[in-house]
Amino acid sequence: MNTVTGAEAAVHLLQQHGVKHIFGLCGDTSLPFYDALARLDHGIDHVLTRDERSAAYMADAYARVTGRVGVCEGPSGGGATYLLPGVVEANESSVALLSITSDVPVTARGRYPLTALDQKALFAPLTKWNTVVDHVSQIPHVFRTAFRAATTGRPGATHIGLPYDVQKQTLDADDVWANPAHATFPAFRTAPDPELVFSCTDAILGAKRPAFVCGGGVITSGASEELIALAELLDAPVASTVSGHGVIPDDHPLAVGVVGANGGTNETRDAIMAADLVIFLGCRAGSTTTEHGTMPARGIPIVHIDIDPMVVGANYRIEAGMVGDARLCLAALGREIALRLGSTPRKTDSAGRLALLRNAKRARFTALAASVETPIRPERVLASIQAALPRDGIIVADPGTPCPYFSGFFDFNTTGRRFITNRAHGALGFSLPASVGAAYGAPASKIVAVMGDGSFGFAVGELETVVRKRLPITFIVFSNASYGWIKASQRAGYDARYFSVDFTRSDHARIAEAFGLKAWTVRDPAEMDAVVRAAFAHDGPTLIDVIAQPLEESAVPVSRWMG
Numbered sequence: 001m002n003t004v005t006g007a008e009a010a011v012h013l014l015q016q017h018g019v020k021h022i023f024g025l026c027g028d029t030s031l032p033f034y035d036a037l038a039r040l041d042h043g044i045d046h047v048l049t050r051d052e053r054s055a056a057y058m059a060d061a062y063a064r065v066t067g068r069v070g071v072c073e074g075p076s077g078g079g080a081t082y083l084l085p086g087v088v089e090a091n092e093s094s095v096a097l098l099s100i101t102s103d104v105p106v107t108a109r110g111r112y113p114l115t116a117l118d119q120k121a122l123f124a125p126l127t128k129w130n131t132v133v134d135h136v137s138q139i140p141h142v143f144r145t146a147f148r149a150a151t152t153g154r155p156g157a158t159h160i161g162l163p164y165d166v167q168k169q170t171l172d173a174d175d176v177w178a179n180p181a182h183a184t185f186p187a188f189r190t191a192p193d194p195e196l197v198f199s200c201t202d203a204i205l206g207a208k209r210p211a212f213v214c215g216g217g218v219i220t221s222g223a224s225e226e227l228i229a230l231a232e233l234l235d236a237p238v239a240s241t242v243s244g245h246g247v248i249p250d251d252h253p254l255a256v257g258v259v260g261a262n263g264g265t266n267e268t269r270d271a272i273m274a275a276d277l278v279i280f281l282g283c284r285a286g287s288t289t290t291e292h293g294t295m296p297a298r299g300i301p302i303v304h305i306d307i308d309p310m311v312v313g314a315n316y317r318i319e320a321g322m323v324g325d326a327r328l329c330l331a332a333l334g335r336e337i338a339l340r341l342g343s344t345p346r347k348t349d350s351a352g353r354l355a356l357l358r359n360a361k362r363a364r365f366t367a368l369a370a371s372v373e374t375p376i377r378p379e380r381v382l383a384s385i386q387a388a389l390p391r392d393g394i395i396v397a398d399p400g401t402p403c404p405y406f407s408g409f410f411d412f413n414t415t416g417r418r419f420i421t422n423r424a425h426g427a428l429g430f431s432l433p434a435s436v437g438a439a440y441g442a443p444a445s446k447i448v449a450v451m452g453d454g455s456f457g458f459a460v461g462e463l464e465t466v467v468r469k470r471l472p473i474t475f476i477v478f479s480n481a482s483y484g485w486i487k488a489s490q491r492a493g494y495d496a497r498y499f500s501v502d503f504t505r506s507d508h509a510r511i512a513e514a515f516g517l518k519a520w521t522v523r524d525p526a527e528m529d530a531v532v533r534a535a536f537a538h539d540g541p542t543l544i545d546v547i548a549q550p551l552e553e554s555a556v557p558v559s560r561w562m563g
Contacts, residue, residue: 004176006136007036007167010100012176013143015042018183019071021062021440023047023055027075029102029115032167047440047469050461052079054433056086056099057422061396061437063095064417065445067184067220069150070437073100077115080122080161085427088126091157092424093243094220094307096150096185098158099123103132105165119161128156136169140176147178151185154308155220186221190307192324192332201336203303203320207277209348210236213259215283216243217307218326224248224415226330227281233337235346236279237271237354241289242407244282245419250411253351257361260289261559262423263407267357269295269559274353277301277319282326284308285315288423291559305329365409368555375549376525378405378478378556384528385448385476386410388536393446394438397421398431398455400485401478401551406450408557429458432475436462439471446474446536452551453479456508463515466541474535475512475543481505484551491552492561512543519543 004012010033014022022044026034037046049055052074059070070090074083080101090097104113123130129149133142139162146158181187204210218227224247231238231254238248239256242263248255256271258264269291272278278296283289285304290296293315301319304312305326312321322329369383378401389395391414397406403421412418420438422430435449456477466473478484487501509519518538520531522545535542552561 002173003170004173005032005036005167006139006162006169006171007032008040009139009171009176010143010162010167011036011040011042011044013140013178014044014071016176016178016180017143017147018068018180019044021045021047022071022073023049023058023062023437024073025049025052025055025075025079027079027102029076029104029164030073032164033073033102033162047436047465049433049465051459052082053085053429054459054462056083056090056097057430057433058437059097060086060090060093060095061420061434062441063090063097064420065394065438065441069147069183069185070095070097071100072097075115076101076103076119077117080117080119084122084126085425087123087157087159089422089424089427089430091127093422094155094217095157096155098146098150098160100160100162102167103161103163106134106163107165123159126157127159130159132161133163133166136166136171137175139166139171144178144182147182151182151187153190155185186325189325189328190323191328192322196320196322197332197336199320200303200305200322200333201340203277203301204234204279204333205337205340207301209275210234210277210279211256211272211275212236212238212279212281213241213272213283213285213289214238214244214247214281215241215289217282218244218247219417221282221326223282223327223330226327226334228252230330230334230337233334233341233345235348235350237275237350239268239272241283242403242421242423245407246412246416249413249415251413254354256354258407259295261291262288263404263557264291264559265361265408265557267361271354271357272296275300277303279303279305281305282307284311290315372525373549374523374525375480375547376522376528377549378554379409380525380528381476381478381546381548382406382409384532387529388532389448390446392444393418393448394442395419396431396435396438396447396449398428398451399426400428400452400455401548401556402431402450402452404557428455431455432459433462435473435475436465436469436471439473448474448476450476451478452484453477453481453506453508454483457506460511463512463517467516471541472539473541475541477508477543477545478548479505479508479545480548480550482550487550488552488556488558488561508545509543517541517543519545521545521547523547
């Protein structure tokens with residue numbers, strides 16, 4: 001019988017599932033796995049990170065831009081706990097991710113070995129599926145199950161724990177095989193119930209001014225073409241959640257932009273409030289998107305379509321609902337609506353109304369972007385990036401200043417995943433490591449990571465990874481020496497009683513130069529355009545430290561702070 005070790009089987013199974021990159025950090029209990037990666041011919045690039053949390057964020061962004069399962073790994077004990085923020089972010093963002101941790105030997109359980117903890121219990125509430133292997137013969141089945149769970153239905157995060165001794169034991173090599181269909185997501189798409197297609201069609205055609213609010217599920221499904229065709233047939237506005245930014249080009253006549261409490265504006269809000277029926281598509285209709293259930297208003301008829309049956313109708317009473325893959329649902333709806341309309345598109349002058357709203361929003365932004373005030377307004381930074389970023393460029397944004405500004409005012413005039421941010425849990429320190437995953441997943445695209453200085457402090461060590469791997473990412477830091485989101489909330493809701501939110505300003509450019517990046521500090525808004533162009537043109541990693549207006553003093557599009 002031809003045999004392989006458990007560690008060798010794990011590597012072969014990753015290879016057979018089409019894995020090309022693994023992001024992770026070494027540890028004692030991972031030695032057999034690392035040795036198998038070193039010895040075998042598998043075509044997988046292991047990207048050594050400086051923090052397990054970073055590895056998970058890298059794998060997350062890699063999956064978002066490639067549609068392949070992102071893979072991260074770390075050792076037992078503290079290494080397993082450090083992976084958790086990235087794992088839960090991917091899971092709640094419906095991103096297919098596999099996290100692998102090594103573990104103490106099975107024979108050492110209950111004997112208080114170093115780094116022992118109950119990994120299965122630890123990962124259980126944070127993943128779609130997870131297990132810790134008890135016997136070497138389970139490894140092939142466990143890996144196949146993890147990839148199947150990550151890629152089918154609502155995509156999500158999975159976890160496998162590999163004990164040290166199980167990695168060294170042997171199993172029959174013939175048991176090591178994979179289903180290639182589970183290498184990408186969504187796999188095994190679910191089509192909608194025809195009866196529900198009819199009821200959704202009835203509701204939509206019963207409205208005079210329907211509008212779409214679309215989430216990241218539309219992008220994951222690759223359903224933009226079907227969405228745009230249906231919107232044009234209905235002459236219906238298309239808005240997006242933060243994660244759905246990219247479902248429709250921002251320069252399309254029916255594009256509304258991002259709606260909700262984070263990135264929405266009075267104009268985008270007015271576009272949805274004018275609808276007499278709202279179609280939630282590929283989103284949960286959660287608190288941020290709906291401004292805590294006030295937009296659309298209660299009483300407006302709702303059609304809700306999502307891959308997850310527990311999402312449909314969870315937050316709004318619905319007129320009709322449908323469960324299935326977004327692309328298949330839209331295709332079915334499009335056929336039925338076209339049949340009933342006789343393929344004659346409706347005419348409601350939605351484009352004309354939306355143009356007026358867009359022009360008003362753009363005029364307000366442009367006036368602020370032209371400001372010569374110092375510290376530099378965020379609008380000035382966005383305008384410089386907008387002018388220089390190639391059409392296929394990708395923005396990776398942290399919470400705080402970047403997320404609402406880029407959601408609200410940055411135009412992506414192509415469809416697809418051009419904007420990546422961690423909207424599920426909003427932890428700081430996401431964009432710097434996530435941009436590494438995006439760079440590996442989309443090597444031909446210009447990757448720009450934008451962050452506040454609070455986020456920079458969480459993940460600065462990964463600048464060494466960026467330089468070591470020669471990744472031409474541009475990092476832009478909004479330097480205002482505070483945790484701006486909390487400070488703005490203290491101003492708005494607690495009479496500006498600022499407490500424990502300010503810290504000492506760092507010289508981020510000098511820090512970046514010490515790691516080996518080309519860096520600039522910008523204090524004068526007149527210098528922004530030239531510096532951004534130079535940073536984008538440089539053939540290696542770059543960083544721009546912007547001495548920026550404090551968030552609590554800015555015109556950031558966050559509804560609870562806006563007058």
